[in-house]
Amino acid sequence: MIWFDLVSQLLQSLLAILLAPLLLGWINQCRAWLQNRSAPSLLQPYRMLRKLLEKDAVIAHNASWLFRLTPYVVFASMVLAASIVPIVATDLPFSPAADVIALVGLFAVARVFMALAAMDIGTAFGSLGSRREMLIAALAEPALLIVFFTPALIAQSTALTTIVEQLAHRQLHLYPSMAFAAVAFVMVLLAENARIPVDNPSTHLELTMVHEALILEYSARHLALMDWAHALKLMVYLTLGIALFLPWGVAQPGHWLALPLAVVAVFIKLALLGAGLAVLEAVSAKMRIFRVPEFLGIAFLLAVLGMLIHFLVEA
Amino acid sequence: MSLLHPVLGVVLYWLALGVVGLAVPIARGPHARLFFGLGAFGGFVLAFTGLAALGSWPLSMVLPLGLPDLPFHVRIDSLSAFFVMLLGFASTGVSVFAAGYFEKGGGGDIQLICLQYHVFLASMVMVLVADDAYLFMVAWEAMALASYFLVITDHRIEEIRRAGFLYLLVAHIGAIAILLSFGVLQLGQWSYNFSAIRDNLLSPGWAAVAFLLALFGFGAKAGFLPVHIWLPEAHPAAPSPVSALMSGVMLKTAIYGLLRVSFDLLHVQVWWWGVLALALGLFTAFYGVAFAAVQTDMKRLLAYSSIENMGIVLAGFGLTLIFHAYRMNLLAALALAATLYHCLNHALFKSLLFLATGSVMHATSHRSLGKLGGLIRRMPWVAATALVGTLAIAGLPPLNGFVSEWMLFQAFLLSTGLPNSYLNMFVPVGTAAFALIVALAGYVMVKFYGIVFLGLPRESSLEGAHDAGVLERIALVWLAAWCVVLGLAPVLVLRAIDSIPQMLIGSSLRESLNKTSWAFLTAMAPEHASYSPIVFVLVTVAVVALTFILVRRHFHGRARRVAPWDCGFPGLNARMQDSAEGYGQPIKQIFEPFFRLERHHPSPFDPKPHYRSKIEDKLWYALYLPIERLAARLSQWVGILQQGRIAMYLVYSFATLLLLLVLIR
Secondary structure, rough: OOHHHHHHHHHHHHHHHHHHHHHHHHHHHHHHHHHOOOOOOOOOHHHHHHHHHOOOOOOEOOHHHHHHHHHHHHHHHHHHHHHHHHOOOOOOOOOOHHHHHHHHHHHHHHHHHHHHHHHOOOHHHHHHHHHHHHHHHHHHHHHHHHHHHHHHHHHHOOHOOOOHHHHHHHOOOOOHHHHHHHHHHHHHHHOOOOOOOOOOOOOOOOOOOHHHHOOOOOOHHHHHHHHHHHHHHHHHHHHHHHHEEEEEEEEOOOOHHHHHHHHHHHHHHHHHHHHHHHHHHHHOOOOOHHHHHHHHHHHHHHHHHHHHHHHHHOO | OHHHHHHHHHHHHHHHHHHHHHOOOOOOHHHHHHHHHHHHHHHHHHHHHHHHHHHOEEEEEEEEEEEOOEEEHHOOOOOOOOHHHHHHHHHHHHHHHHHHHHHOOOOOOOOHHHHHHHHHHHHHHHHHHHHEEEEEHHHHHHHHHHHHHHHHHHHOHHHHHHHHHHHHHHHHHHHHHHHHHHHHOOOOOOOEEEEEEEEEOOOHHHHHHHHHHHHHHHHHHHHHHHOOOOOOHHHHOOOOOHHHHHHHHHHHHHHOOOEEEEEEEEOOHHHHHHHHHHHHHHHHHHHHHHHOOOEEHHHHHHHHHHHHHHHHHHHHHHHHHHHOOOOOHHHHHHHHHHHHHHHHHHHHHHHHHHHHHHHHHHHHHOEEEEOOOOHHHHHHHHHHHHHHHHHHHOOOOOOOHHHHHHHOOOOOHHHHHHOHHHHHHHHHHHHHHHHHHHHHHHHHHHHHHHHHHOOOOOHHHHOOOOOOOOOHHHHHHHHHHHHHHHHHHHHHHHOOOOOOHHOOOOOOOOOHHHOOOOOOOOEOOEEEEEHHHOOOOOOHHHHHHHHHHHEEEEEEEEEEOOOOOOOOOOOOOOOOOOOOOHHHHHHHOOOOHHHEEEEEEEOOOOOOOOOOOEEEEEEHHHHHHHHHHHHHHHHHHHHHOOOOOOHHHHHHHHHHHHHHHOOOO
């Protein structure tokens, strides 16, 4: 049984790792359609990764070991995150290793390493990106934690698997606390994944960039790992959103026959969410960096309100 | 032989080392290596004696010292043992470091420092094992005085003298409050033994007075608002090993005193005390972290970060009080364990970081963040160990800072069952504030590490910076290693300190700790929450190794070294990096109402543009300066009496005599 669990765990992690670039390709395709462009192939992100992996790495003279280590740490953190979130089934052997708080901590590890590596070379853009990324994170991270705490209070547990099992079996009606949490979660998702109102993933050499400024010095295999980790992060966030707010269809422990159904359900949900993200990006414009704290402050307040409503109305 | 003997033995040993060190006039280098190196053994013994005494039966002794009718009582129980252990682990590292640090100069007369340093250590141990209010106050004062002299080691600099005076002043105002608190606690029995005080049953009103006095008095030492102002002045003024001891260990003696008074000596705990402590703690922590983010001096930054961490400890203490007042003892045990864990963590990583700043200052003779940078290439050992400390203090898994924060979050989340609806509303807000503090701490630490160790050197003199010496490296590795161990094996640590909640609250975490294996930390029950740092590390390392191997095997590992990418604008130099001011600017902007800002912007036509900004504490202007003005005015009125002429004073004597004659006829 334990072997079976381990195999299903490995399968889930591998599936997440391998499909993350596809999700990115799908979002780009949707966006291109919405903008009336002809879209690149769905497999374009894979080709980019392959191209980058084949190139020779170009590293600045004064780069330290921290700079070279960071892509691996960031990638590994995201793989671990993808292994914790119950994507298709809730009985994952790794899931007792980390609850939602540790998951937020895991994102923080990846982010701190990225921010430090960006400062390592000593270019103006690197430290600018690092500062902005840490600012966004300092406001988004508490919002994310509070978003998680509302379902954690409902389920009386911070373990993701318990939360998902509890939420999947609740009566289907609108919970105001979860509605607030969901809105806050979407705002945090946009900020943390460098999506459009906060940051533009396709920008370069602009004074407004955040994520791209962080990884400006990376090339070849290091850049490939960073990009892959970024795609994986988006995947983890979307699956987290599914697990918390749309958990129906996830396979229960011992229901092996439900697994294929769960996989199909996740695919459909991810495709829909990806398309929704593309729509959101198509209709909004990037905001000035000084507006971002307000945006995230609203997310934080909404999350706290959700938690308060749970305390006052639902508890 | 009881476990008290080695503890008292170490105290004597340290006092003897101090006195001999004062008397032996040998050259600076051998002196520092000999005496501080020997001193480290004392710390080592204390660390393991404390560990052994945790959970053992309380032992007490009467020392043939003190006044004729007031002998010194000493006692070691689990609470004392824990803090003795903390002192031992931190001071071992600090003493080894000091042996290398003072060898190279820095600070004044080595013989004097040796005496003050060891008296400081010995008096801290005596504070922890004192079993009567008299010995406690004697040791407390000795500790304050010894640390005062250490702070003003460089007393030729006026700023340092000022910082020292401020420290001494606040320390004594605090000491008066503690003394008054003991006065209330003894309840007119005139017995200052803690064993006698424990038997006193105070009325709730007097208990509250005793608690508030203790909170203020110990708070003045721990750096809670609004008596935190000495901390950012005194910590940077002292030599680095002394800052490490003050921040890492001395602040914890205040927490020890607070725990001793509120849970051991007092019988009743009322819920609003906990609310007060929780609110004050969160506010202190937020204040500390916001100010830390805008500092430009690395030791001041760390001092503000200490305020933040002591605020977190106070918040944990407040939660413990709330739970205990409502007889939710299991949760109180969880919150108390988290509080103690954070004390231990802070002792280790803050000492580590202060020592690292010491090495940096020795290597570069700069303390300002604006003049550092790029030291990871010149000082690999210091940079690597400081990275561990930075990640730990930023609360990142799998290091130790995360464990205590995780447990505190769990305590916050489990507070839904509190039978008080006002508290139920307050707790989510508290949780949110705590989350914000934790996230901002990450910002602060990235700023600290990134500006000091990464990037290009901001001064040309940094090119010649050298790594720390062997002794300093040993000390840094010792502290960093414990940060890792405490992060990886939290269950073992919690099992060791489990006797303290048992003793103070009457409830322990044993059941939930024994439910799972040592690799899984749980809060209450595994299905409620669990966290395993070991699995965390194993998976991360495995993925890193696997990725590395796969990339190398299927692709290649070729790399070329070139100049950094300058975005097509040549002439990249070190001044284009973010400065410390620049890195803190967003925080300055967002939390502007908290700061007192003084900015001077250059006009576009200035031939030599000069930007200046000064950030000060609003509390200083709102609270301290009015008090100072009041004191000045009062003394002016008193000054009218003092004319400085002998005739005037004779008239006063005459008038007094007349008055007395009239009154006492």
